[in-house]
Every structure is written in structure tokens, then in C-alpha cells.
Amino acid sequence: MQEGLAPLAGTAEWRAFVEAAHRADRRAGTLRVVEAAGLSVDLSTQAQSDELSAAGASLLAARDFEAARARLLEGGIANCTENRAAWHTALRAEEPPGRVAGRVLAERDRVRAFVRHVDAEGRYDSVVHIGIGGSDWGPKLVVAALGYAGTRRQMRFVSNIDGHAIEAGLIGLDPRRTLVVVSSKSFNTTETLHNADCALRWLREAGIADPWEQVVAVTANPDAARDMGVAPERTFTFWDWAGGRYSVWSAIGLPIALALGAEALDGLLQGAAAMDVHFATAPLAANGPVQLALAGLANRNAFGYASLNIAPYDARLVHLVPYLQQLEMESLGKSVDLEGRPVTVPTGPVVWGMPGTDGQHTFFQWLHQGPEGAPVDFIICREADHPYPEHHRLLVANCLAQREALLRGKSASVLEAELAPKESDPARAAWLARHKMHPGGRPSTLIVLPRLSAHALGALLALYEHKVFVQGLVWGINPYDQWGVEYGKVLATGIARELAGKAPAGGHDASTAYWVAQWGNGGM
Incomplete structure (x- = not known):
């Protein structure tokens, strides 16, 4: 606390x-x-x-701003409810702070080495990036903003659990020329894992003997990626002190480098680091x-x-x-x-x-x-x-x-004066002026x-x-946690089990209970 x-x-x-x-x-x-x-x-x-x-x-x-700013930038406990730092600034520093420098620079080098390797190999024409929230919005934003004139590879971003999203993400691509990037901080996000399963099935159905050779993972939980089947050398890591919505500066930026080149990712980090220096000084x-x-x-x-x-x-x-x-x-x-x-x-x-x-x-x-x-x-x-x-x-x-x-706005009196030559009826001019008035300010x-x-x-x-x-x-609040999001996820897990007939329905309000019954019992 x-x-x-x-x-x-x-x-x-x-x-x-x-x-x-x-x-x-x-x-x-x-x-x-x-x-x-x-x-x-x-x-x-x-x-x-x-x-x-x-x-x-x-x-x-x-509010003790200077001490709080120092705590943030030096990797102190900024996220008090989860007892950890919010050290996204370390991910983009040219020379990261000493106690994390080795890990940050090593992973930064691994991302760039992978991109150089696939560029030299010329193997992939397309990339399907699967992630949601902070694992999705940053890369998607940067690729759209900087790749407007074209990208090195066709990029598809899949986030939503709606089956139309993964269908649109895969349709028309050549499975043998496609790299699948699965990005999830926890590597237990429902939407991401289900969409990844679909992508793997798509690769297998295309006759690819080992689909895992065309899958890479980006996560703060590399053990879960390994358990899923992703090889350690194809798993890129960031850390729990990098919040999901602050993670574009980490290996989550891999799709940016695949789409635009490592120099684009480097430029992004350099611009953010320059703002960090400005904020600090x-x-x-x-x-x-x-x-x-x-x-x-x-x-x-x-x-x-x-x-x-x-x-x-x-x-x-x-x-x-x-x-x-x-x-x-x-x-x-x-x-x-x-x-x-x-x-x-x-x-x-x-x-x-x-x-x-x-x-x-x-x-x-x-x-x-x-x-x-x-x-x-x-x-x-x-x-x-x-x-x-x-x-x-x-x-x-x-x-x-x-x-x-x-x-600036525009007052009724100014508008009445403008309308007077056009409206013979002063009452109508006054009435119309009120409709056209802008409050301004x-x-x-x-x-x-x-x-x-x-x-x-x-x-x-x-x-x-x-x-x-x-x-x-x-x-006086903690801007680095998101418990409201987590609660809904817990409820969704229970309802999904009820809809699949794996758990009895119960404990819902009248409306939720009605629709669980409608979609359950063979209704889906």
C-alpha cells in the first residue's frame, strides 16, 4: 500500500x-x-x-510530484496494487538502467536479429499478428501510421474473439508463406489463445508438417508459450513491470519491425526516449x-x-x-x-x-x-x-x-446583424440567430x-x-492496474462453461439467466 x-x-x-x-x-x-x-x-x-x-x-x-516521477523513471514501485514497477521507460532508453540493461538490450537485439534473418531468408510474404488490447493496439497503430505507402509484408491484425476476425485475418493468404505472431503478456488471454488455435489448425490443414516453425510468441510468460508448443528460440520476452498498454516499446513491437524494418522500431523508441528526457528535466x-x-x-x-x-x-x-x-x-x-x-x-x-x-x-x-x-x-x-x-x-x-x-463562438447579436439584410422580419432574424449561435469559449x-x-x-x-x-x-489513484477488466473476464469464463454444458447455470440476474438458457441447451 x-x-x-x-x-x-x-x-x-x-x-x-x-x-x-x-x-x-x-x-x-x-x-x-x-x-x-x-x-x-x-x-x-x-x-x-x-x-x-x-x-x-x-x-x-x-502531491510529491518530483519523488513520484523519480520513482517511476527509476523503476520503483509505481503500481502499488500489484507491487511492481511501471518501467516502460526502461524499454526505450538508449542505455537502459543498469539492473535491467542486460535483459532489455539482449531482447532488443534478439528481435532485430530475427527480423534480419527472415528478411535475408525471404520466406514470409505475410504476417498474421494475434493479440488483443495492449498487445494489439500499439503495433496496429504504428504500422497503419507509418506504413501508409506500403509495408514489406502484408500485415493482418487479429484481436477479437468474434470468429469473423480470425477468418478475415487468414483468408486469401498462402499458409506456406505466412508467419503467425502470437502476442500476449500473460499468454492465457482467451481471445488470443483461441485465435492462435485457429491459425495453427489453418497451417496444419494446409499440409504444413510442423506449423510451430511458422509461429513466434511475444510474452512475459515464456513458460506458457513453451508449454503451448512455441520453441524458446522463437519466443520473445518482456517483463511484468511493463504494463500491457505500455508494451509497444518491448518485443511487442516485433510486427512493426517485420512490416517497416527495424529502423522504424528504433525511431519510435528514440522519439519516446526523447520525451522521457524532456519529462524528466x-x-x-x-x-x-x-x-x-x-x-x-x-x-x-x-x-x-x-x-x-x-x-x-x-x-x-x-x-x-x-x-x-x-x-x-x-x-x-x-x-x-x-x-x-x-x-x-x-x-x-x-x-x-x-x-x-x-x-x-x-x-x-x-x-x-x-x-x-x-x-x-x-x-x-x-x-x-x-x-x-x-x-x-x-x-x-x-x-x-x-x-x-x-x-471564438458567435453571439446572437452578431448573427442578427448578419441576418438583418437577408430577413425582412426582425422576429424571424432573431429566431434564426438563436439557432445559429455558437457559445464559444x-x-x-x-x-x-x-x-x-x-x-x-x-x-x-x-x-x-x-x-x-x-x-x-x-x-491519488493507481493508473497501472485494471481490475475492472479482470472481473468481466472471470464472469465470461464461467458463462462459457455454462453455455458448453460443462457447469450448471446459476447465480445470474434474470436477463443473463434467460440468455444463458437460450444459447445453452443446444441453442448454439
Whole structure:
């Protein structure tokens, strides 16, 4: 148990922070751009003032930020409920910390040696990657983002237990030219093991005498992979101190190297490591993750915004939103503090969104004129990688315009004046103005990448990781466990046995009992 933090809402520092947020400028009166590991983080349209900045620094000091940050970066116990570190930063450091350096560097070398070997052998045209959650979203995001112009091999990602997912993952591939990568931290994840069984059966049915020669495993439980049948030399390891949603920096990144080359994986790690250095050394007022976190705290707890919209203005970042959903909502969706007491303020917001400009034609109406609204993180590249400059100008124009409209708004009086020459009836002009009115004053952050390189993407992901750490610290919660997810898995195991007739049904609510009966007893 980690002790020493008072309930947040009862502290003078928290009250001062919330009160300062309400008095702060929320109309972008001052430009405020933080440079962080090559990214520009524009917080100008978030609440800002000298008083709020000082209150934020006092709040972090009261939550013992510097000691907590050191504990995280040095591999101390950061995940108190599981009594272990959350040392994902060690996985991407050029020179990992001494006590894990040998293991980290050896496994890093093994991944790259394997990729060099299969490249030289020219054996595989396709890779089917089987994993779910943190074992899936990171590689899938990076391959889609950086492999938009093509990959070295055809990549298929299979995660869902829905049989359509594994069917789509295998269909049309040549089994003799396909490598199957099974990624699971525990190597007992139901979805992953069932999908792996299907892939093995597919290989056997194609007449492959030893399908295990075309299977590799990535796991923190190598004994379970060996028991399943994967050879030790084809099993790549990471460790229990690397959380699943933080594991893309480990051997979980193997599919990235298979798809894009080891240099892409190296660039990703280098960008994240650069953000780690920035987070560890930049003054609080110029620290990108810290300032992003404080803006989010003000939005959630001072202004009552229940959600955060992620709007990447880059079609290649199609998987960024679900990646950040897992990172933020699995980490911050907690209702007790480190001492097991109920939290006294709302914690992590709902995270949602999609790439712009598509989002403008779906939910931006709600963002602009809905009574609640939500803060928006706009993400865009300064330079495009395509040969269509006018497209990029229009993309940038849309991004900036949507952000400005959210901030500026448009009053009824301005609209009435605009409508007056067009409407002969003043009453109708006034009525129509109310329908067109934008409240404005809605906060956003603009994150600008130089271009969508592996380095910039790594820095972006690490920016959000450290932001989540800071918010978890202030709220006094553990951002590195996920017991809510585990409970549902336990119930699913029992229900699956009931549906298969291997256990008697019982102990359910009326609805669950009804549907277990419908699908059981030969109903499936």
C-alpha cells in the first residue's frame, strides 16, 4: 500500500487550483506554446494565468510530484496494487538502467536479429499478428501510421474473439508463406489463445508438417508459450513491470519491425526516449506532459467536462483514438484512491474521436453547439508526406478553423446583424440567430508534429503516457492496474462453461439467466 496523500478535495492546494482555473483567461489572450521533444504543444486556448500556473506547481508539490516521477523513471514501485514497477521507460532508453540493461538490450537485439534473418531468408510474404488490447493496439497503430505507402509484408491484425476476425485475418493468404505472431503478456488471454488455435489448425490443414516453425510468441510468460508448443528460440520476452498498454516499446513491437524494418522500431523508441528526457528535466512551466495534464485536470474538475475528444488531422492516425482510449480510460477509470478510499472528485474523462476532417461531418456539430461540449486535442503535422500541397493547406485550414470556432463562438447579436439584410422580419432574424449561435469559449490543445515520422510518433505516445501519470498522481489513484477488466473476464469464463454444458447455470440476474438458457441447451 502507498500512503501519505490526503484526500484530494480536502486540500488547500486543490481548492486554490480549481479557484484559479475559474479566474483564468479562457479566450487565448496570450500565446502559450510548449516545445517538447520535437513536438509543439499549443495550450493557448486552455485556461491560463500566472495564478493558475503557480497553483498548478503548488498542487504538484503537495502531491510529491518530483519523488513520484523519480520513482517511476527509476523503476520503483509505481503500481502499488500489484507491487511492481511501471518501467516502460526502461524499454526505450538508449542505455537502459543498469539492473535491467542486460535483459532489455539482449531482447532488443534478439528481435532485430530475427527480423534480419527472415528478411535475408525471404520466406514470409505475410504476417498474421494475434493479440488483443495492449498487445494489439500499439503495433496496429504504428504500422497503419507509418506504413501508409506500403509495408514489406502484408500485415493482418487479429484481436477479437468474434470468429469473423480470425477468418478475415487468414483468408486469401498462402499458409506456406505466412508467419503467425502470437502476442500476449500473460499468454492465457482467451481471445488470443483461441485465435492462435485457429491459425495453427489453418497451417496444419494446409499440409504444413510442423506449423510451430511458422509461429513466434511475444510474452512475459515464456513458460506458457513453451508449454503451448512455441520453441524458446522463437519466443520473445518482456517483463511484468511493463504494463500491457505500455508494451509497444518491448518485443511487442516485433510486427512493426517485420512490416517497416527495424529502423522504424528504433525511431519510435528514440522519439519516446526523447520525451522521457524532456519529462524528466524540463521545468514545470515548459514541461509538455505536465502542462497537458494540468489543462486536463482543470477541464475535468473545474469546468466539469466529462469527456475528451481526440481529433488527429492525419488519416494515417486512424488507430490513435482507440490506442489513447485504452491508455487513458483503462488507466484513469478508477473510483478509489491509493489507500482504498472513495475518490472525492471525478477522475478520467471519456476519450473519443476520429480523424479530421471526417469528424467534422459526424460529431463536430455536438462539439460546437451541444450544451455540454468537450475539450479537443487537435493533432496535425507541419509537413505532409504526399505530393498534394493543396490538400495539406485545406487540412491545416480546417484544423485551425474548427479550433478557432470552438474558442471564438458567435453571439446572437452578431448573427442578427448578419441576418438583418437577408430577413425582412426582425422576429424571424432573431429566431434564426438563436439557432445559429455558437457559445464559444471551448478549450482545445493543438499538438503539431514536424511530420509523421517514427520519432515524432514515439514522442507523441510518450507525451500522453506521462500526462496520464501526472493526472493519476494528482487524483491519488493507481493508473497501472485494471481490475475492472479482470472481473468481466472471470464472469465470461464461467458463462462459457455454462453455455458448453460443462457447469450448471446459476447465480445470474434474470436477463443473463434467460440468455444463458437460450444459447445453452443446444441453442448454439
